[in-house]
Amino acid sequence: MHCWRTVLFIHIFFVLFISAEARSESLKSPEEERLFLQSELSLAQKPNIYFILHLKEKKIYFKARGVVLRDLEIKKMRFWGRHEKVKLYALTGKAASAEPQREAVEIENAKKDEKAPPPTPPTGSPATPGSIDIKALELEDMPSSFSLILDDGLVISVKPDSQGAVSGLYSIAHSLNWYISQPLLTVWYAIKNRPYGALNLVLNEKDAKALYWSIYEGNGVLIYNPQNH
Amino acid sequence: MLKRARYIIPAVILVLFLSLECLGYYLAGRSSVATDEARHAKKTEGARAAQPNGKPSVLKKKISSLSPKGIYIVIDTARNRLYLKKGDVTLREAVISSGSGNVLTDPSGKRTWVFDTPRGEHSVKSKIENPDWVKPDWAFVEEGEEIPSNYGDRVESGMLGDYALAIGNGYLIHGTLYTRMLGRNVTHGCVRVGDEDLEYVFKNTPIGSKVIIF
Numbered sequence: 001m002h003c004w005r006t007v008l009f010i011h012i013f014f015v016l017f018i019s020a021e022a023r024s025e026s027l028k029s030p031e032e033e034r035l036f037l038q039s040e041l042s043l044a045q046k047p048n049i050y051f052i053l054h055l056k057e058k059k060i061y062f063k064a065r066g067v068v069l070r071d072l073e074i075k076k077m078r079f080w081g082r083h084e085k086v087k088l089y090a091l092t093g094k095a096a097s098a099e100p101q102r103e104a105v106e107i108e109n110a111k112k113d114e115k116a117p118p119p120t121p122p123t124g125s126p127a128t129p130g131s132i133d134i135k136a137l138e139l140e141d142m143p144s145s146f147s148l149i150l151d152d153g154l155v156i157s158v159k160p161d162s163q164g165a166v167s168g169l170y171s172i173a174h175s176l177n178w179y180i181s182q183p184l185l186t187v188w189y190a191i192k193n194r195p196y197g198a199l200n201l202v203l204n205e206k207d208a209k210a211l212y213w214s215i216y217e218g219n220g221v222l223i224y225n226p227q228n229h
Numbered sequence: 230m231l232k233r234a235r236y237i238i239p240a241v242i243l244v245l246f247l248s249l250e251c252l253g254y255y256l257a258g259r260s261s262v263a264t265d266e267a268r269h270a271k272k273t274e275g276a277r278a279a280q281p282n283g284k285p286s287v288l289k290k291k292i293s294s295l296s297p298k299g300i301y302i303v304i305d306t307a308r309n310r311l312y313l314k315k316g317d318v319t320l321r322e323a324v325i326s327s328g329s330g331n332v333l334t335d336p337s338g339k340r341t342w343v344f345d346t347p348r349g350e351h352s353v354k355s356k357i358e359n360p361d362w363v364k365p366d367w368a369f370v371e372e373g374e375e376i377p378s379n380y381g382d383r384v385e386s387g388m389l390g391d392y393a394l395a396i397g398n399g400y401l402i403h404g405t406l407y408t409r410m411l412g413r414n415v416t417h418g419c420v421r422v423g424d425e426d427l428e429y430v431f432k433n434t435p436i437g438s439k440v441i442i443f
Contacts, residue, residue, distance in 0.1 A: 030285065037288035044295045047350035049443045064350060064441045066292040069303055081257040102343070105333040108373045136414045137330030139307045183253020190256050213307040214443050216348070 029226065035086040036224045040066070042088070043220040050220040053156075053201075060203075062214055070214075072207040075161045080182045081197035089150035089221045094212065096146035103135040142209035150221055153195030158212075160205035199223075297439040302353075302402075302430070304420055304442040306346050309412050311402075311422060313430050320433065323426035324411045328418045335370045342367045344417040351396040351440040356431060360393035360403060361386045367417065390424060392431035396440050402430070 043050040044066045052061040058074040144160040159174065182198055189196035203211065215221075283291075300320070303312040306327040313321040328346035335341075364383045369376045377383060390404010405411070405421035415421075420442075422430065 033285045034283075034288065037285055037292065041288055041292050044292050049348060049441075062443055064443070065295045065297060065439075067296045067303075067441070069441065069443050070305065082259075103329075103331045105331050105344075105371055107333075107336065107371060132410070132413070134329075134410075134413055134415055135331065138414045180250070183250045183257065186253040186256045187249055210307050 032085050032224075032226050036222070036226075039086060039088045039222050043222060046220075048219065049214070050222065051215060053199075053221065053223045055223065055225040060201075060207075060211065070210070072203055072211060074201050074203060076202040078178065078200040079198070080178075080200075081186065083154075083197055083199070083223075083225065085225050087152075087223050089152060089154060089223065091148060091215060091217055091219045091221055092151050093149040093217060094146055094215070095149065096143035096212070098143050100137055100141045100143070102137060139206075139209050139213055142212045144203075144205045144208040144212075146208075146212055148215065148221075153189065154197045154199065154223075156199045156201060158201050158203060158208050160208045161202050162205070297441075299438065300434050301439040301441065302434060304346070304440065306348070306414070306442060309414065311420065311426070311430070313433060321426060321429050323422050323430065326405065326407075326411055326413055326415050326421040328416055329414050333367055333371055340366075340370075342370075342417075346416070346418050346420060346442055347398070347400060348442050351400075351442065353394050353434055353436050353438045353440060354397050355395045356434075356436060357393045357395065358431075359386075359391060360389045360401070362388040365399065390422075390427055392427050394431060394434060394440075402440075403427070 040050075040052065040063075044063070047064075049062060049064050049069070052063060053074075054061060055074070055077060058077070060072040060074060061068050062070040062072075144158075146158055148156040148158065150156065162170070178200060185198070186196055296316075300313065300315050303314055304310070304325065304327065305312070309325050309327055311321075311323040311325045312319050313323075328344045331344050333342045333344070362385045363380075364385060366376050388406065389401065390406075393401045393403035395401050400419055402420040402422060404424055404427050407415070407421070408423055411421065411423055
């Protein structure tokens with residue numbers, strides 16, 4: 001029994017003193033900024049939407065041709081593993097436990113003998129658009145909790161912020177899950193000889209849905225972290 | 230002996246688990262700078278090859294030189310908003326309807342249409358007053374009707390409002406009879422705008438203006 005206790009303490013010692021806190025390589029500021037701008041220039045030259053995760057400003061920018069289309073606030077973030085201060089990725093996939101499904105359009109039966117009159121638009125004062133139930137993919141159908149899989153082994157998990165006692169418990173559970181699962185995933189990917197890193201972002205629920213809506217495979221994602229977190 | 234045996238298996242599992250955790254923490258913290266730098270250098274090499282190595286101020290100027298000159302349109306399909314912009318200034322904000330994201334498959338199963346508003350950068354190809362709707366094949370398939378061979382049978386007037394701006398591949402920014410649905414994702418890919426906003430956009434957007442949709 002005494003022996004097992006000793007083994008346990010040694011393990012706890014290792015866990016506490018081997019730092020898993022993400023460390024960035026040290027780059028001088030002007031060099032970082034130049035690298036960041038060069039990377040953004042390469043994205044802005046293409047006719048595609050791209051995303052900048054500016055971790056110092058705690059913002060996610062949706063951009064095209066250097067123009068900011070939208071920005072989202074990052075409430076909280078957490079890193080795992082080594083990461084570079086400036087790095088350009090491509091999104092290879094998104095994953096969510098409840099992925100939205102497209103509706104299939106039902107084909108109307110044609111009337112053989114008479115042509116149906118064209119639909120008349122509704123008259124009178126319009127109902128609130130949001131109250132009308134429609135079969136379509138809309139922002140509200142998007143998940144607020146999902147993962148973005150980037151090339152080069154980085155996984156960004158996005159969670160909504162929430163308030164209240166239950167969410168406090170959820171937050172604790174999520175943190176525990178993070179600190180237990182990340183080392184295991186690191187070992188798993190090391191066995192597969194593939195790089196792995198993780199970034200956890202907490203956004204407002206609507207912003208998280210907007211990010212899921214707007215980002216898709218092939219989009220460029222530029223992560224800029226000029227300061228250690 | 231038996232008493233000790235009861236503790237051994239869970240203890241072994243715990244030790245193995247903690248060992249894996251320790252290994253994971255160690256691997257995460259281990260320096261792989263050289264590998265990371267090499268990978269990053271390789272990746273940005275292609276991007277850098279065409280880029281002048283310049284001062285940040287020069288690079289910033291180059292990025293801002295890529296932004297649309299003059300009037301341009303930004304369409305946010307998540308929030309169903311259209312912004313008519315000049316530089317950083319928003320000249321007009323409009324509530325719109327964009328693509329429903331629904332899928333239509335014709336009964337033969339040979340063709341499928343996905344009703345998304347196309348993302349990315351486009352431009353205004355042409356502007357039309359009092360546009361007629363030339364019904365595409367999907368409109369007949371959706372209604373269970375036969376696709377007409379006569380072009381004239383496809384034309385319907387009064388469906389697209391007073392103005393339309395074509396942005397390529399059959400997609401239009403146009404008016405709508407269904408104004409109560411503005412703000413929702415209900416279209417087959419086109420962008421529907423209310424009458425007053427559409428008139429403003431039509432009259433102030435030259436042909437060739439950029440249209441950025443996200």
